[in-house]
Amino acid sequence: MATKAAPKKGATKVNLKSELKNRFGFASFKDEQQQIIQSILGGTDTFVIMPTGGGKSLCYQLPALVSEGVALVISPLIALMKNQVDLVRSYSNDDSIAHFMNSSLNKGQLKEVKEDLMKGGTKLLYVAPETLTKAANVEFLKTLPISFIAVDEAHCISEWGHDFRPEYRKIRQIVEEIDPSLNIIALTATATPKVQDDIQKNLELKKPNIFISSFNRTNLHYSIVPKKGQEKTIRHMVKFIKGMKGKSGIIYTLNRKSTEDLATLLEANGVKAVAYHAGLDAKTRAKRQDLFLMGDVDVIVATIAFGMGIDKPDIRFVIHYNLPKSIENYYQETGRAGRDGLEGKCVLYFSNKDLQKLEHLMRQKPLSEREMGTQLIDEMVAYSESSNCRRKVLLHYFGEEYDDSACNEKCDNCQNPKEKIDVKDTVFCVLTAIKQLKEKFAVTYVVDIVLGRNNSQIQSFKHDQLKCFSNGAEFEMDDHFWFSLVRQMMIEGLIQKDIEEYGVLKLTKTGKDFLKKPYTLKLALNHKFEDTDDEGGEDYAEAKSEPSALDPELLQDLMDLRKKVATEKGVQPWVVFDENSLNEMATMYPTSVEELSKISGVSEGKARKYGRKFLAHIDDYVDANNVVKPEDFVMKSVVNKSGKKVYIIQSIDKKIPLEDIASGKSMKMDELFQEMETIVQSGTKLDIDYTLEDFVDEYDVEDIFEYFNDSDSGDIDEAFDTLQENDISLEQIQLVRIKYLSEVAN
Ligand SMILES: [Zn+2]
Numbered sequence: 001m002a003t004k005a006a007p008k009k010g011a012t013k014v015n016l017k018s019e020l021k022n023r024f025g026f027a028s029f030k031d032e033q034q035q036i037i038q039s040i041l042g043g044t045d046t047f048v049i050m051p052t053g054g055g056k057s058l059c060y061q062l063p064a065l066v067s068e069g070v071a072l073v074i075s076p077l078i079a080l081m082k083n084q085v086d087l088v089r090s091y092s093n094d095d096s097i098a099h100f101m102n103s104s105l106n107k108g109q110l111k112e113v114k115e116d117l118m119k120g121g122t123k124l125l126y127v128a129p130e131t132l133t134k135a136a137n138v139e140f141l142k143t144l145p146i147s148f149i150a151v152d153e154a155h156c157i158s159e160w161g162h163d164f165r166p167e168y169r170k171i172r173q174i175v176e177e178i179d180p181s182l183n184i185i186a187l188t189a190t191a192t193p194k195v196q197d198d199i200q201k202n203l204e205l206k207k208p209n210i211f212i213s214s215f216n217r218t219n220l221h222y223s224i225v226p227k228k229g230q231e232k233t234i235r236h237m238v239k240f241i242k243g244m245k246g247k248s249g250i251i252y253t254l255n256r257k258s259t260e261d262l263a264t265l266l267e268a269n270g271v272k273a274v275a276y277h278a279g280l281d282a283k284t285r286a287k288r289q290d291l292f293l294m295g296d297v298d299v300i301v302a303t304i305a306f307g308m309g310i311d312k313p314d315i316r317f318v319i320h321y322n323l324p325k326s327i328e329n330y331y332q333e334t335g336r337a338g339r340d341g342l343e344g345k346c347v348l349y350f351s352n353k354d355l356q357k358l359e360h361l362m363r364q365k366p367l368s369e370r371e372m373g374t375q376l377i378d379e380m381v382a383y384s385e386s387s388n389c390r391r392k393v394l395l396h397y398f399g400e401e402y403d404d405s406a407c408n409e410k411c412d413n414c415q416n417p418k419e420k421i422d423v424k425d426t427v428f429c430v431l432t433a434i435k436q437l438k439e440k441f442a443v444t445y446v447v448d449i450v451l452g453r454n455n456s457q458i459q460s461f462k463h464d465q466l467k468c469f470s471n472g473a474e475f476e477m478d479d480h481f482w483f484s485l486v487r488q489m490m491i492e493g494l495i496q497k498d499i500e501e502y503g504v505l506k507l508t509k510t511g512k513d514f515l516k517k518p519y520t521l522k523l524a525l526n527h528k529f530e531d532t533d534d535e536g537g538e539d540y541a542e543a544k545s546e547p548s549a550l551d552p553e554l555l556q557d558l559m560d561l562r563k564k565v566a567t568e569k570g571v572q573p574w575v576v577f578d579e580n581s582l583n584e585m586a587t588m589y590p591t592s593v594e595e596l597s598k599i600s601g602v603s604e605g606k607a608r609k610y611g612r613k614f615l616a617h618i619d620d621y622v623d624a625n626n627v628v629k630p631e632d633f634v635m636k637s638v639v640n641k642s643g644k645k646v647y648i649i650q651s652i653d654k655k656i657p658l659e660d661i662a663s664g665k666s667m668k669m670d671e672l673f674q675e676m677e678t679i680v681q682s683g684t685k686l687d688i689d690y691t692l693e694d695f696v697d698e699y700d701v702e703d704i705f706e707y708f709n710d711s712d713s714g715d716i717d718e719a720f721d722t723l724q725e726n727d728i729s730l731e732q733i734q735l736v737r738i739k740y741l742s743e744v745a746n
Contacts, residue, residue, distance in 0.1 A: 014041075014066045023065055023091055030055045032211050036185075037063050040148060045208040046185040047154075047200060051215050052335055056187050060150035061088060063185075064124045065097075069145035070117060073126045075152040076165050078102045081126045088124055100126035101137070117144055129167035132174050141178050149175055151203060154186040158198035159372055161191070161328065172204050190328045193399040215398045220337055220344040222390035223412035226529050227351035234262075237319060238269045240347065241299060248292065249317035251301045252324070252333055254357065262321065263301040273299040304329065313340035320348040323355055326376035327383055327397050350384045350529055375503070382487050385526040387418040396491050413524075420522035426475055426485055427494065431515050433468040434495060434505050442503040447482045484526035492523070554621055555586035561617055565610060571744055574714040576610050577602065578681065589629045591619045603683025645679055648672070648686075655690045673734045680741040688739055696732040704728065704736035709744075 016034055020026050029037075031050075036059045039046040050056045064071035075081055081100040088098035096116040105113065116122050131137055149171075155161035157168040175182055186199055186208075200208065227233045241249065251273075253259050259275035266273035274288045274297050291297045293312055304324075318337040324330040330348070338344020355377070362373045379397065386393045389404035390411035396402070407414045433449050434441075441449075448455065449463055452470025463469065472482065486505070489495050494511040498504045507515070514521075559573075559582060566573040577585075581601040590596040596607040596615060622629065644665055651661040662672040680686050692701060703726065707719055719733050 016062070019062060019066055023062065024058065025091075031213060033059055036209075036211050039209040039211075040183060040185045041067065043183055045183055045203075045205040047196075047205060047208045047210045048185065048187040049191050049196065049211070050187070050189060050213045051217070052189045052332065054189075054213055056189065057084065057087075057152075059187065060148075060152075060185050061124065064147060064150075067123075067147035069147040070122050070125050071147045071150055072132075072141070073124055073150045073152060074129055074132060074168075074171060075126050076129065076156050076163070076168070077153070078104055078128055081128070084126055085124075094121060096121040098122065098124040098126070101131050102126075102128040103130065114140060120145075123147075129165060129171065133167055133170050138174060138177055146179065146182060148183045148185060151184060151186040152188075154188040154199045154203070155191050155195050155328075157202045158191075158195040159368075160198060161195045169202055172202060190332060190398070192328075192397060196399070212399075215331070215395055215400060216391060216402065217335065217338070217344070218408075218410070219341050220334060220346055221410045222334070222346045222348075222394070224348045224350050224384050224390075224527075227349040227354065233321075233349055234265060234269075237321075237349075238266065238271060240319075241266070241271050241317075244298075244316055244345075246298055247316035248295065248312065248314060249299050249319065250315060250333075250336060251299060251319040251321055252304060253301060254303070254322040254354070256303060258321070259301045259303055263299075266299060266301070271299055272297040273301055276300050276302040278303065304333065312336075314342070315339070316343055317345040317347065320346075323348070323350060323358060323377075323384070324380060325358060325373070327379050327394065328376075330380065330383070331394060331398075348384065352529060355381060382526075385484070385529065386487065386491075387413050387524040387527055388488065388491055389414050393491060401493075418524040418527070420524045422520060423485060423488075423523050424518055424521050426472065426477070426482075427489060427514065427521055428518050429468070429472045429475075430482070430486060430489065431494065431507065431511055432471065433466075434507055434511075435515065436466045436468045437463065439506045440504055443483065443486050443497075443505060446486070446505055447479065450482060451479075480528055481525060485523070487526065488523045492521075551586045551589075551627075554589075554618070555582060557617060557621065558582045558585055558614060561613060565613060569610075572708070572711060572714055575741070575744055577606075577614075578714075585614065585618065589618055589622050589627055591615055591622060591629075601682050606683035645675060648675055649679060649684060652676075652686050652688060657694070658688075658691055669731070673731065673738070676738050677734065677741075680738050685742045686738060687742065688735065692735060692739060695735055696728075700726070700728055700732060701736055701739070704733055705740055708737060708740045 016037060017028070020029065031054065033055055036046060036048055040060065040063045048056065048059055050059075060071060060073060064073075073084075075084070081102060085098045085100050089095050092098075096119070099113045099116060099122055101110065101113060117125065127137075132141075151157075151168075151171060153163075154168075156163055156165040157171070158164065175184065184203055184205060186203055186205065188195075188199070191199065199205075225233075225236065237251075251262065253262060256275075256277040256279045259277050263273045263275040274291060276285060276288050276292075280288070288297075288300065292300045315337050318334050320330065320333070324333065334344075334346040337346055358377050359374070362370050362377065365373060383390070383393050383397070389402075389407045390413055391407050392402045392404040404414065409415045429450055430446065433446050437446065437449065445457070448458065449466065449469055450472035452464075452473050454464050458464050486495070489511075490497060492510075493508055494514055495505050496508055498506055562573045562576050562582065566576050569576070578601055581599050584599045584601075585596075588595070588599065590599060592615065593604065593607045593611060596602055596611045597604040602611070621627070644667075647665060648661060651664070658669070658672060661667075662669055667675070676686055676688075696704070704719070704723065707723060708714060711719065714737070716730070716733060716737060719737070720728075720730050723733060
């Protein structure tokens with residue numbers, strides 16, 4: 001049988017301050033660290049909720065080092081275990097002081113670890129929950145003198161958290177097997193009241209001391225921007241990043257592909273950016289991470305895989321290009337900004353399209369996960385739509401009360417407060433309904449009652465006979481109003497949502513008091529994000545430019561000029577610049593070759609070849625009319641840089657058959673032709689003579705070529721109308737037009 005020391009109380013007399021200095025080199029404890037350490041050394045179960053960067057690990061490392069026996073640290077991330085162990089070892093001259101046990105060790109390594117443990121010099125043993133549930137390992141651990149159990153990332157216990165790990169729910173059972181009297185310290189950087197409750201119940205913490213640090217990050221500025229189409233959003237983003245002048249930032253997106261696309265687009269617009277995601281090989285990832293850490297690139301565009309274990313204190317902004325899956329995720333990710341306590345800006349682009357995407361992903365999950373996931377997304381949406389102080393809503397979510405007068409305009413809603421309206425009567429109406437429904441129904445049902453909407457459920461409960469039924473109809477407000485009112489009432493503490501009972505609304509004391517004696521109450525209602533003109537799709541290279549010109553007078557001038565230039569050069573006008581490009585010129589007023597080549601459909605070559613007269617004209621026009629040029633003259637699509645296009649250009653250079661080029665990127669032929677057209681239209685030559693005859697016979701090529709030489713519009717459908725009687729297909733026309741543009745226009 002196991003022999004075990006009883007080490008728990010032995011270490012209470014140590015001088016913690018000098019231990020801190022000697023072992024870790026710090027002169028003083030942060031916040032509640034010392035009380036936490038005393039709690040666990042004093043033999044009490046301890047529960048620590050501390051935001052990332054608050055010095056959480058020290059809370060179990062120091063007690064482990066000064067206690068007899070070895071502390072078991074349960075941690076979910078195998079990748080970070082080694083880092084943790086290395087860190088502890090760096091404070092000591094004996095490597096056996098810390099070890100880890102997980103599936104990454106081979107038999108020989110595991111044997112060494114066990115030998116060290118039996119010698120007794122090891123103070124910290126990191127274990128993965130999977131390792132802990134193996135019977136042989138439990139038997140071995142029983143033979144060791146164990147000082148206490150630390151459960152790191154304890155939120156993994158709860159299905160209500162954002163990274164649930166089923167093995168975590170077995171921890172208590174294992175502790176019972178090893179030694180039921182062992183003390184537990186549970187730690188997490190994020191936990192809503194519901195998750196906190198789950199952790200305590202599941203680990204069966206005995207009268208724990210609970211330490212909750214404030215989640216308020218006073219130096220961070222939060223804002224939400226409606227996402228209105230990809231091009232506008234990217235333009236907005238580029239302008240924002242350029243305004244930050246060389247400071248570091250992270251952009252989070254939904255998937256791997258969009259990290260690459262976005263990084264390429266930012267690069268094309270003069271922002272030093274790289275993509276980062278789990279699909280890259282380790283070497284590339286390490287290299288890009290280094291570039292970012294060293295400040296050689298300013299922006300890293302990443303999936304949520306990025307940031308775990310990254311400690312860069314001077315990240316000045318975190319942008320969410322897509323809606324995060326939960327407030328926990330949002331909080332963690334924005335939390336990477338401004339670790340040094342200085343400036344940190346957090347911008348989230350919100351669109352209903354993104355929301356639908358998330359909901360769509362959720363529909364593919366198993367039912368249990370879906371329900372929870374949907375609720376987490378709902379909370380995220382409510383946060384985004386709220387016109388309350390962002391801080392107040394965030395902290396409310398984590399169970400903290402916050403007086404928003406302290407925000408100091410560090411959020412968009414405090415900077416531009418929405419007008420508040422008197423909601424005394426409508427609040428009264430909702431509270432009455434909740435009361436008459438005996439606090440047994442969730443928000444949708446309550447709103448249906450208030451608005452007097454009859455349905456079978458309401459009828460079966462005979463709730464249409466309640467006094468409050470239809471009481472709110474007289475206010476003639478829409479659903480958005482009522483849902484947002486209920487949300488605000490929660491934040492104001494008049495009601496609360498019982499999460500254990502599927503969101504049933506309950507009255508708080510404040511709410512009951514209000515019912516007895518209603519008073520004037522002014523609240524700002526939620527923002528309403530209208531559906532945006534987002535074109536969908538993640539291929540930013542395809543983002544269309546604005547269809548209409550800002551300056552019709554200039555546009556007319558440019559059209560005339562185009563005609564003149566075309567005549568001089570003996571080409572069709574559309575060959576010089578297409579209409580979209582002219583529209584954009586009459587909006588952006590380019591006056592240098594560099595600016596002109598940022599117009600969509602204009603390459604640098606084309607700008608030099610045809611642009612001189614256009615630039616001179618625009619320059620005169622700008623002077624004569626005192627035009628103020630738009631500041632955000634930055635947008636450039638990545639026609640020449642996007643990966644697919646580069647691939648096509650290179651493949652055609654190598655004279656690879658078009659079918660093979662298409663299948664190489666799993667494109668359909670028409671997609672390939674479309675891409676090729678965009679390439680030549682923006683001024684890059686494609687020599688397709690090597691393959692043209694596979695598609696069009698020689699005489700037809702000549703006919704089509706001639707046709708375009710005479711065509712005023714260059715329009716492909718018009719060409720088809722004329723040429724189809726000669727048995728020429730649309731596809732053939734398209735190909736020859738590519739040849740034509742390549743040879744004549746470029
Ligand atoms: Zn605020």
